[in-house]
Amino acid sequence: MAVPVAAPSRPASVRRIDTRRATLRAIYIIWYRDVLRYSRDRLRLLASLAQPLLFLLIFGTGLSSSLRGIGGGLAGAPSINYVQFIYPGIIGMAVLFTSIFSAMSIVWDREFGFLKEVLVAPIDRSAIAIGKALGGSTQAMVQGILLLVLAPIVGVTLTPLAVIELIPLIFVLAFALTTLGVVLAAGIKSMQGFQAVINFLMMPIFFLSGALFPLGNLPWWMTGLTRIDPAAYGIDPLRRVILGASGVPVAVTDRLGLTVGGQTLPLMAEVGLVLAFGVVMLGIAIWSLRRPA
Amino acid sequence: MAEAAIATEQLVKRYGEIEAVRGIDLAVMPGEIFGFLGPNGAGKSTTISMLCTLLRPTSGRAAVAGFDVTRDPDSVRAAIGLVFQDPALDEQLTARENLEFHAFLYDVPRAIRAQRIAEVLGMVELADRANSKVMTFSGGMKRRLEIARGILHSPEVLFLDEPTRGLDPQTRSHIWDYLQDLRRREGITIFMTTHYMDEAEFCDRIAIIDMGRIVALGTPDELKARVGGDVITIATTDNAASAAELASKFGLTPAADNGTLRIEASDGAALIPRLVRDLSARVTAVTLRRPSLDDVFLKLTGRAIREEQAGALDRMRMMGARFGGRRR
Known part of the structure; x- marks a missing residue:
C-alpha cells in the first residue's frame, strides 16, 4: 500500500540564488571553517609557539652572548640587547609562517577533494579567495598576538596602548602574507610544489625581512632584495611600536629601521604599502580562482 | 515539468x-x-x-x-x-x-x-x-x-x-x-x-x-533483448576447431573469451545436447544463462568491461594518465 510520505521540506522548484548574498555567506563559512579547525588543533597551537620561543631564548640568547664576547653589541644601539631587537621580528616570523601555512590548506583541500565541494557551489569564486585570506589572517593574527605575552621574558615592557596599536599592525601584515600564500596556493596543484615555495620564497622573505638583523649597512644587492620584501615593511612598524613602548628613543629605532633611498618612511606609509600589497595579491588570487577549467 | x-x-x-x-x-x-x-x-x-x-x-x-x-x-x-x-x-x-x-x-x-x-x-x-x-x-x-x-x-x-x-x-x-x-x-x-x-x-x-x-x-x-536470447559458454578440448564447426554446422558466430566460447542462441536449452553430440572436440564445460549487461557491452564493443581485460585497458590507462588531472 502506498503510504503518503510526509512531504519533505523541499523548497518550490528551482530556487534562484542571489549570488551576491550567497557569496557573502560563503566568505563567512569559509572563514569560520578555518577558524574552527585552528581552534581545535591545540597541538598545532602549542607547536607554533614553541618555534618562536626557540628562536628567542636559544638562538637570540646564544648569538647575543657570543657577540658580546667578541666585543660586539647591537651596532648603534647599545641600550637594547639582541633578544629585544629580534622580538618584534620573531612575532613577524610567526605571522609569516602561520599565514603561508594556512594558505597551504587550499592545496591540501585540493589534494583531498574538499575544494571541489566549494568549487561547484553556486557562489562566486572570489568568496574562496576572500574567505581563505580572512581565515588565514585571523589565525596569523592570533598567533602574533599570543606572542605578545612573551614580552616580560625578553625584558620588553608593553603598555596597553601599544598592544592596541599592535593588533591592527599585526593584522595588516598577516593579511598581506596570507593573500600572497593564497595566490601561490591557487596556482599550485601539488604538495611538492608548495614545498618548493616554502624553501625558495618563505625562507628568503623571512631572512630578508629585517627580523634577525638591521637592514642598514648591507651590501648593495642585499639592500635591494630587502627593500622588495613585503614583510620588511610590516615588521619595521612592529619594532617601532614595541621598542618605543619599552622606552627606546625614536632616534635608535630609526637607525635600526628600514630606509628607502636613505629616507626613513613614516609608519603609516609602511602600513599603507603592506596593505596595498595585500589588496593587489587578493585581486590576483580572485582572478586566478575565477579562471574556468 | x-x-x-x-x-x-x-x-x-x-x-x-x-x-x-x-x-x-x-x-x-x-x-x-x-x-x-x-x-x-x-x-x-x-x-x-x-x-x-x-x-x-x-x-x-x-x-x-x-x-x-x-x-x-x-x-x-x-x-x-x-x-x-x-x-x-x-x-x-x-x-x-x-x-x-x-x-x-x-x-x-x-x-x-x-x-x-x-x-x-x-x-x-x-x-x-x-x-x-x-x-x-x-x-x-x-x-x-x-x-x-x-x-x-x-x-x-x-x-x-x-x-x-x-x-x-x-x-x-x-x-x-x-x-x-x-x-x-x-x-x-x-x-x-x-x-x-x-x-x-x-x-x-x-x-x-x-x-x-x-x-x-x-x-x-x-x-539485454539486443543479445539474441540466451548466452551459452562452452569450453572444449580444441576451441579453435570447435569455433569453426559452430560457424559451419550451426551457423553461429562464437566469440572467444578467456579460454571459452560464447554463443548467443534463441533456445539455448535445446541447443546444448546438439552441441555436445555434434562437435568433434570434447566439450569439457557448459553454462547457460540469460543475457546480462556484460553481454550487451561485449556485443556492442567487442570487449568485456572487466578491468582485467587488456587492449581496452591499455587505452584507458593512456587516457587515464592524460586526463588524470581532470578530477581536480
Whole structure:
C-alpha cells in the first residue's frame, strides 16, 4: 500500500540564488571553517609557539652572548640587547609562517577533494579567495598576538596602548602574507610544489625581512632584495611600536629601521604599502580562482 | 515539468588532440534514475563534469534543470547536487559541521536548516554519528554522508560519479537502497556513472558509453533483448576447431573469451545436447544463462568491461594518465 510520505521540506522548484548574498555567506563559512579547525588543533597551537620561543631564548640568547664576547653589541644601539631587537621580528616570523601555512590548506583541500565541494557551489569564486585570506589572517593574527605575552621574558615592557596599536599592525601584515600564500596556493596543484615555495620564497622573505638583523649597512644587492620584501615593511612598524613602548628613543629605532633611498618612511606609509600589497595579491588570487577549467 | 531534467546536444570535450567526449546526445526525464555505464576512461567523468559546470564543453550544448551549463552556470549549480568520485569531506569536522558548511554555501534557509540536516542524516542512518568527526567514519559511512550532503539543499538533479566505487558489496547494495528511497521521497532525478554492470540493473534507463560515444541507450531489459536470447559458454578440448564447426554446422558466430566460447542462441536449452553430440572436440564445460549487461557491452564493443581485460585497458590507462588531472 502506498503510504503518503510526509512531504519533505523541499523548497518550490528551482530556487534562484542571489549570488551576491550567497557569496557573502560563503566568505563567512569559509572563514569560520578555518577558524574552527585552528581552534581545535591545540597541538598545532602549542607547536607554533614553541618555534618562536626557540628562536628567542636559544638562538637570540646564544648569538647575543657570543657577540658580546667578541666585543660586539647591537651596532648603534647599545641600550637594547639582541633578544629585544629580534622580538618584534620573531612575532613577524610567526605571522609569516602561520599565514603561508594556512594558505597551504587550499592545496591540501585540493589534494583531498574538499575544494571541489566549494568549487561547484553556486557562489562566486572570489568568496574562496576572500574567505581563505580572512581565515588565514585571523589565525596569523592570533598567533602574533599570543606572542605578545612573551614580552616580560625578553625584558620588553608593553603598555596597553601599544598592544592596541599592535593588533591592527599585526593584522595588516598577516593579511598581506596570507593573500600572497593564497595566490601561490591557487596556482599550485601539488604538495611538492608548495614545498618548493616554502624553501625558495618563505625562507628568503623571512631572512630578508629585517627580523634577525638591521637592514642598514648591507651590501648593495642585499639592500635591494630587502627593500622588495613585503614583510620588511610590516615588521619595521612592529619594532617601532614595541621598542618605543619599552622606552627606546625614536632616534635608535630609526637607525635600526628600514630606509628607502636613505629616507626613513613614516609608519603609516609602511602600513599603507603592506596593505596595498595585500589588496593587489587578493585581486590576483580572485582572478586566478575565477579562471574556468 | 515536462521538460527534460538533463538534455545534451552533440556535447564534445577535446583535450588537445584527444577527444574524451565525442558528441553525446541525451535526454533524461525528471524523476528518472539514469545510469551512465562504461569502462574507466570512457568519458563518463568528463561528461558529468561538463554537466556540473566544472568543465567547459569544447562544443555542443547541455542544459540541466532547464539552464544552459555555459550560459547560466550559477543557476545550474544551485539546482544540482553532486557526489564526487573521490571523497570530498572535511575529515577534521563532524558530520553535522560538514552539512552546515554545505547548507551555508547553498543558502538553505536558516528556518529549515537544522530540520533538513536531521532529515538527511536520518535518511542515510547517520543521525547517531552526527557529532563524530568524519575521520572516524568508514568508507561506506563517508559515502552515505556525501549522499546526504548532495541532497541537503533539495536539488532537482543529483549527480553521482561512481558512488559505490571501492565499497564492499553489502555497503553497495545499501547505498542503492538509499538512492531508491530518495527518489521515492524527493522525486529527484538521479544521474549516475558506474562501471559495475550489476548496478546498472537498478537504473530506469542506461546509456552505455565507450570511447566518448554513446553506443546504446535504453532500459536494462531493452538492452539485454539486443543479445539474441540466451548466452551459452562452452569450453572444449580444441576451441579453435570447435569455433569453426559452430560457424559451419550451426551457423553461429562464437566469440572467444578467456579460454571459452560464447554463443548467443534463441533456445539455448535445446541447443546444448546438439552441441555436445555434434562437435568433434570434447566439450569439457557448459553454462547457460540469460543475457546480462556484460553481454550487451561485449556485443556492442567487442570487449568485456572487466578491468582485467587488456587492449581496452591499455587505452584507458593512456587516457587515464592524460586526463588524470581532470578530477581536480
